[in-house]
Amino acid sequence: MFSQASVQAPPFSLLSVHIIRMRNLRQADVLSQSDCYVRLKLPTASFNDARTKTISNSRNPVWNETFYFRIQNMAKSRKRKKSKNLLELKVCDEDSLFRDDQLCTVLFDVAQLRLGETVCRHFELNQQKDEVLEVQFTLEQKLDIPEILATNGVLVSRELSCLEVGVDGRRKKRRRQHFKFTVKASLEDTQNILLGGHARDALPNPMVFHCVKYCNPLLEVKLPRKRSICCSSDKGTVKSLILPFHQLPIGARVEIVNNKEYDVFVTAGNCQKDLDVRLGFDLCPEEKDFICKRKKYVAAALKNVLQLEEDLQDDEVPIVAVMTEAGGARSMTAMYGSILALQKLNLVDCVSYITGLSGTTWTMVNLYEDADWSHKDLEGQINDARKHVMKNKLSCFSGKHLKYYEKEIWQRHLEGHKLSFTDLWGLIIESMFHDEPDPHKLSDQRQAVNLGQNPFPIYLALNVKERYSTLDFKEWVEFTPYEVGLLKYGAFVNAENFGSEFFMGRLMKKIPESRLCFMQGLWSNIFSQNVLDALYLAECSEDFWHRWTRDKVADIDGIPYRRPKRPYVQPTRLFIPSGTLTDVLRDVVMWRPVTAQYHNFMRGLQLNNKYLENDRFSTWKDTVLDSSPNQLSNTAEYLELVDAAFFINTSCPPLLRPERKVDVILHLNYSGGSQTLPLNLATKYYAEQGIPFPKVVLTEEDEKHLKECYLFDKAESPKAPILVYFPLVCDTFQKYKAPGVERSPSEMEDGQTDISSSIFSPYATGMLQYSEDNFNKLVNLTNYNILNNEHLILQALRQAIERKKQQKKLSLFLS
Incomplete structure (x- = not known):
């Protein structure tokens, strides 16, 4: 592909x-x-x-x-x-x-x-x-x-060779003989064969190596040590040999070692099959098909909520997205309130995309278990979430649960996954918010979008590198029901193949797709932050440490x-x-306790000669290693994936891909601390990258006392989306229980919602258990803020439609 x-x-x-x-x-x-x-x-x-x-x-x-x-x-x-x-x-x-x-x-x-x-x-x-x-x-x-x-203009896939290596023993009864075969930079690198004994770690005889055909591959063979009766020295015996691949005829079985105890033979061949990695920056065919189907829902919903007199044509239908921010159980709970409000306003069918990271992925995973969730009453799902948020989380560490965790992790090891603490964290999340093990996988969510019946879900993570902060190295990785890919490289694999072993764009070893609980451990990995990341997000000066x-x-x-x-x-x-001192300092401030490691599906691919000039690569070119093709992610054996919230706490980048042509973004902020910092950091980042984005202008009064909603529609580029921004604030909700409906004196307590950044707040990011009252308050708050600002959402939708019509007229005029 x-x-x-x-x-x-x-x-x-x-x-x-x-x-x-x-x-x-x-x-x-x-x-x-x-x-x-x-x-x-x-x-x-x-x-x-x-x-x-x-x-x-x-x-x-x-x-x-x-x-x-x-x-x-x-x-x-x-x-x-x-x-x-x-x-x-x-x-x-x-x-x-x-x-x-x-x-x-x-x-x-x-x-x-x-x-x-x-x-x-x-x-x-x-x-x-x-x-x-x-x-x-x-x-x-x-x-x-x-x-x-x-x-694709950034990555290059080259021809592969394969080499089959085997050993034939001549004697039925023989001593144990160990053979070691190495092909540097091949997929397999080193493999062993043991004759005359039981070798649990030895691979089958014969075995296969895969390597780049025209990169001068060499086979290094280490033979068993030959015993000497006369003396203890083995001087003069052959113990190893090196064989260049190019000397071998294709398809012929060649004997390279022949003695009285064993024969070593090799067979060289070509490995020419279609790529299993999609190299390209366009949307996959399945997502394009979804957009075509979704436009019918969106056009009908917009005609209804905006009371339009005529039907919208396909090229007049705006792409609307809901973008959420992270915040643990707070963001999971708050998102339920926001989505419930959008459903009450009949606006969910106007939305084509929903993106999430960290805690909001917990909500999204629960929603998309139902293939028709957006057309059903969400109260049932909210009641279920309430029950799990209220329960004592210590029950997740009972003997029964610990045995279950051990069994599941051992199974992942047998399947061939690279284990990390995030696997255990994912199982704990599953136990905290589910009664039973959840069998669903990311590819199962295709059933919820194959007819265009729900918004298209996109989950976000960051690929990082050891001994680098996210200031110096991070790459956006998006996960959809159809594909997983890195935005910068234009490399995507089918969702069910993520985690399998690839080499030079070919699928080499299929590993079973991970259950969604393990993906949630990856997306909300709260254990991956290093010191420099923390200083950056805390608005502290990290310049000294960064410089050194x-x-x-x-x-x-x-x-x-x-x-x-x-x-x-x-x-x-x-x-x-x-120097040594700098190395020690770097190890301290760059150390990440835990990263989720998955087999790198770009492994072996090389960089195009003009990759730095490619427009798509340049859009996301923001790491210190972008000019070092020998050190970029295509050379790594594993992707090192962390929670995207540890950079600028946004799930917006997938929506800013020009191929998605998003017109309106409903920005739902659930972060703790400053409600403007994530937006300010994101806006600065998009400006540095040259990504079209609206101007975000907040007055001093706004900074001191934020409103419930802001509409940002001014931009230097006509390609910039319209932004409707909802900070997590408790403003008029204190006096009104519904838009225009004041609280009675006995209901005033229900409007007092402490969403401050204090560690004593019931919604602090580290809090995973809420009381029923606090859960209800947060859901009602985010629900109210959406309902109370319906007019700004409708204004953004009208503006987007008008823009689409103007673009259509201009296109017809120019043609």
């Missing part, structure tokens, strides 16, 4: 990297000069690092060693089909007692080179001390078989080499490792 057809890439090129010498090399320690060598890494060409010899105790080491890499060509007609080739040159100091020191790394974009030219570069590693690394590059065309690629924990990267392009004018060519950068 990919949006662009596979294409044949041009012939390959041969990149020659000649490491000449270094001048004025720094001293790695105070005792002696450095014992220097250079390590070369080009993942798109070879998964095996190369290195020079070590020059001991020298400030001016000379190597004069040449290394070769087979890369894709730069033919003009095929530029868009080429992977981004970023060469890493690591200058290291060899240490016989401890781990080798990495002094610095030069990151060189091969796209700087042109076919047929030889360039000598002098990389200034320390300009003040005239520390220079001299390297000569040559790029030559090499005629070869073209490679079939698929790309960031990687040190410098642009070292300059004289005598002139930087090319091609915009997609990255400048040469110098990466300087941090």
